[in-house]
Amino acid sequence: MSDQKISVAASPAVPAAAPKHRDPLALVVRFQSLIGLVVVAIGGIIFSPRRHGQILFLDPDNIANIVRAVSETGIIAIGMTFVIITAGIDLSVGAVLGLSSVVTASMMISGGFGLIPTILAVLIMGIVFGAIQGTISTRFRLEPFIVTLAGLQAARGLALVVSGNQYINISYGDGPGLAPPVFAILGERLFNNTVPVATIVFIVFAAIATIVLNTTRFGRYVFAVGGNERAARISGVPVSMVKISVYAITGFASALAGIVHAGQFNFGSANDGMGYELTAIAAVVIGGTSLFGGAGSMVGTVAGTIMLGALANILQLNNITPAMQLLATAAIIVLAAVLQSLVRRREGLGR
Numbered sequence: 001m002s003d004q005k006i007s008v009a010a011s012p013a014v015p016a017a018a019p020k021h022r023d024p025l026a027l028v029v030r031f032q033s034l035i036g037l038v039v040v041a042i043g044g045i046i047f048s049p050r051r052h053g054q055i056l057f058l059d060p061d062n063i064a065n066i067v068r069a070v071s072e073t074g075i076i077a078i079g080m081t082f083v084i085i086t087a088g089i090d091l092s093v094g095a096v097l098g099l100s101s102v103v104t105a106s107m108m109i110s111g112g113f114g115l116i117p118t119i120l121a122v123l124i125m126g127i128v129f130g131a132i133q134g135t136i137s138t139r140f141r142l143e144p145f146i147v148t149l150a151g152l153q154a155a156r157g158l159a160l161v162v163s164g165n166q167y168i169n170i171s172y173g174d175g176p177g178l179a180p181p182v183f184a185i186l187g188e189r190l191f192n193n194t195v196p197v198a199t200i201v202f203i204v205f206a207a208i209a210t211i212v213l214n215t216t217r218f219g220r221y222v223f224a225v226g227g228n229e230r231a232a233r234i235s236g237v238p239v240s241m242v243k244i245s246v247y248a249i250t251g252f253a254s255a256l257a258g259i260v261h262a263g264q265f266n267f268g269s270a271n272d273g274m275g276y277e278l279t280a281i282a283a284v285v286i287g288g289t290s291l292f293g294g295a296g297s298m299v300g301t302v303a304g305t306i307m308l309g310a311l312a313n314i315l316q317l318n319n320i321t322p323a324m325q326l327l328a329t330a331a332i333i334v335l336a337a338v339l340q341s342l343v344r345r346r347e348g349l350g351r
Helices: 003-013 024-030 032-047 060-069 071-085 093-109 115-139 144-163 181-187 197-215 217-227 229-234 239-265 276-286 298-317 322-349
Strands: none
Touching: 032 276, 032 298, 032 322, 060 071, 060 197, 060 298, 071 093, 071 197, 071 217, 071 239, 071 276, 071 298, 093 115, 093 144, 093 239, 093 276, 115 144, 115 239, 181 197, 181 239, 197 217, 197 239, 197 298, 217 229, 217 239, 229 239, 276 298, 276 322, 298 322
């Protein structure tokens, strides 16, 4: 089939196809993550504690702590964006992070593997794990929710087997039982000790994912499958392969986050990453990616990730309990979902 036919199938997801008189609510939804980030930043400045007249929220070290804290969930959220645009979901990402951190630590400490073989093996493991889930869901037409929920349990179980339900501490040096010292760079900061290396990994991965989603044929296929799977199939889009690929990407992202996690905290644990899947999904939804599929952006996901991190930070600075942080996050997620639903309802009434 020609590219022209493919673009027709994907057209519901292209902003240029919007009506001349754009619904103001649709504009809010489209830029909700950026609007939310600005609102949270302003609130942070207003309500931030002061020390010697300085706003703690704007302290460079505090800003660095925010972006470092969200780097792992941000990496996962980037992969999750591909899946949710296709109207799927992946609940296994946090467990795959835990498995990846355990395998990373085990290979270097117990197996004596070098840095490059370890990283390649863990990333391939993540890709294969995600691809298997995508294949099962697509081949047997099972709901991704069920398949990835089973994947969550499988990844946790494998992590427990590999680790023996023990923390695997990472010590650095030359010789048996020691990891290559260069791996410790993942826990450091560059550029005058201001920018965390984990944040750099997050930004680079987000930039690559943005290019893939917005400028490649595969990116158009992702939007087409999420916008109208039947029309995409008729137009010649390899729907099954696209679905399998997005889960492989999410598996890769989870494995990458697991490597970063092991490098930042110098250990691997089967319990690492618990709840990360919910935070990642929240960042994607707040970032404007439609839970119904067919629309979304990496820029929005990055903004949503940072917004959640900034919100948690300002609440912590004011000694707000973790329970209130969870409630605030839940309220934001519900609001974002409600706005998406209202926009879809208006578009449906206008047809």
